[in-house]
Amino acid sequence: xxxxxxxxGAGGGIIMILFWALIGLVLVFLVKELTxxxxxxxxxxxxxxxxxxxxxxxxxxxxxxxxxxxxxxxxKEITR
Numbered sequence: 001x002x003x004x005x006x007x008x009g010a011g012g013g014i015i016m017i018l019f020w021a022l023i024g025l026v027l028v029f030l031v032k033e034l035t036x037x038x039x040x041x042x043x044x045x046x047x048x049x050x051x052x053x054x055x056x057x058x059x060x061x062x063x064x065x066x067x068x069x070x071x072x073x074x075x076k077e078i079t080r
Contacts, residue, residue: 053078057078
C-alpha cells in the first residue's frame with residue numbers, strides 16, 4: 001500500500017504547489033512578452049534600424065553615390 005502520504009510522499013503537496021506556481025509564472029511571462037514586451041522590443045528594433053539606415057545613407061553620401069539634395073531628402077524621410 002501507499003501509506004498515509006499517498007504516492008507523492010511527505011513533500012508531494014509542496015512539489016505540486018511549486019509545479020503549479022512555475023506554470024503560472026511561465027504563463028504570466030508569456031502574456032507579458034506578447035503584450036508589453038513585444039511593443040518595447042519593436043520600438044528598440046525600429047530605433048536600431050533607423051540608426052543603421054542613417055549610417056548607410058551617410059556612407060553613400062561620403063562615397064559620392066548620392067547628391068546633397070537627395071541625401072537631405074532621404075535623411076528627412078528616415079528621421080520622420
